[in-house]
Amino acid sequence: MNKKIAEVLETSRKIVIKIGSNTLAKADGTQNTDFMVSIARQCADLIKKGKQIILVSSGAQVAGVSTTKEWARKKDVHYRQALCSIGQVELMHQWRKAFQAQNLHIGQLLLTKDDFENEHRSLNIRNTLFTLVDQGVIPIINENDSVSFDEIKIGDNDNLSALTAILWSADLLILFSDIDGIYSDNPKTNPDAKLIETVESIPELRKSITIGSANEFGTGGIETKIQAAEKTTIYGIPLLLANGSHENVLENLAAGNENGTVFLAE
Numbered sequence: 001m002n003k004k005i006a007e008v009l010e011t012s013r014k015i016v017i018k019i020g021s022n023t024l025a026k027a028d029g030t031q032n033t034d035f036m037v038s039i040a041r042q043c044a045d046l047i048k049k050g051k052q053i054i055l056v057s058s059g060a061q062v063a064g065v066s067t068t069k070e071w072a073r074k075k076d077v078h079y080r081q082a083l084c085s086i087g088q089v090e091l092m093h094q095w096r097k098a099f100q101a102q103n104l105h106i107g108q109l110l111l112t113k114d115d116f117e118n119e120h121r122s123l124n125i126r127n128t129l130f131t132l133v134d135q136g137v138i139p140i141i142n143e144n145d146s147v148s149f150d151e152i153k154i155g156d157n158d159n160l161s162a163l164t165a166i167l168w169s170a171d172l173l174i175l176f177s178d179i180d181g182i183y184s185d186n187p188k189t190n191p192d193a194k195l196i197e198t199v200e201s202i203p204e205l206r207k208s209i210t211i212g213s214a215n216e217f218g219t220g221g222i223e224t225k226i227q228a229a230e231k232t233t234i235y236g237i238p239l240l241l242a243n244g245s246h247e248n249v250l251e252n253l254a255a256g257n258e259n260g261t262v263f264l265a266e
Contacts, residue, residue, distance in 0.1 A: 004198055006256030008238050012172035014133075015046070016054045018161035022178040023244035024059035031063050033094050035244070040098035042250035043138065047104070052133045054168060055140045056161035057095065063087035088142065095140055105137045110144035116163050129168050162228035166235050173232050174253075175225055176244025181261030182222065185210045199263045202230055229263035239263040 009015075019039065026032045043053045061080065064087025092108055099106050109128065115121045132139045143160055158175060165173040182205070185193040199205050211222045229239040242253060242260035252258035 002197065002256050002259060004262055005240060005242075005253050005258065005260055008172060008240060008262055009254045012170075012238075013050065014052045014054075014168065014170045015172045015174060016056060016161055016165040016168065016170045017043070017174045017250075018056040018157055018176065019058060019244060020157065020175070020177045021058040021062055023176050024057070025062045029062060031059065031090070031094060033098075036094050036098040037101065038248070039244075039250065040095070040102050040104070042248065044099075044102035044104060046250065046254070047136075053138055054129060054133065054164060054170070055095075055138060056157050056164055057091065057140050057142055058157045059091050060084040060087040060142060063090040063094070091142070092140065099138055107132045107137050107139050109139055109141045111141060111160065112144050116167065122167060126167050129164075156224045158224040158228040159231065162231040162239075165232050165237050170232075170237055173228065173237055173239045174250075175228065175239065175241045176249065177225070177241065178243065178245060179222075179241075180243045180259050181241050182209065182225070184208065195259060196261055197259070199229070199261060202226060202233070202263065233263055233265050236265045238265045 017039075024032055024035065043055075047053060061084050064083035064085075088110070092106070096106055107128075109125065111125065115125060129139050141160065141164055143157060161173055161175065164170075179187075180195060182196045182199065183193040184196065187193040187195075196205065196209070206226070209222075211226075225239075225241055232239050240253070240260055240262050242249060242258060246252065246258060249258055253260065
């Protein structure tokens with residue numbers, strides 16, 4: 001039983017939950033709609049307990065592949081951006097259905113790095129988030145991949161969710177990925193790799209672990225998750241990394257029955 005995870009969730013009211021592409025994708029690369037239905041139900045349960053939730057959802061490209069299968073192998077950047085344009089509609093459609101079953105409305109925000117760096121725009125984002133949440137609506141955020149280019153691109157939703165958590169003054173950021181947490185080495189290649197349950201010093205963590213590359217569907221990896229923690233913890237926002245593919249993962253985290261890595265706030 002992980003009491004620290006349960007304690008962090010218990011004491012947090014404003015929670016940003018980021019869901020990675022690999023968590024939203026089935027083995028064949030198409031959308032895992034059953035997972036979306038389950039997460040919506042678990043979010044609704046947290047809201048009934050007085051929590052406020054913002055989702056940062058990857059998966060536009062995954063949803064695009066689900067919708068337009070013949071584009072799945074196209075690597076040209078214009079096709080990728082067009083695929084995200086198609087997929088974003090399908091992604092939000094599935095989230096809308098999932099939350100509608102819980103009698104909850106959703107709202108969409110598509111953002112770029114420029115939006116956070118421009119003082120006027122970032123204030124507008126903050127005000128919109130507060131208004132949506134105060135009215136019981138679930139904001140769902142993604143990077144605006146159809147128009148982003150290198151100069152204005154955040155590049156991964158780990159860092160996007162960190163920027164969102166800071167802007168909204170969240171109490172906790174949860175990153176759902178396809179790994180159980182931070183390990184001393186890659187557990188897929190090293191059976192002796194140890195799960196690190198609590199991180200108090202990120203500089204010390206960096207010295208003690210081996211960081212691998214990003215995985216197949218996602219744009220992030222362990223590095224972007226640590227970057228996200230570096231951003232949030234200095235603002236007093238702890239970060240929890242856990243495996244989103246585990247059944248009833250939010251419920252089990254809240255009960256202390258799920259493994260993960262907690263980056264403690266400074």
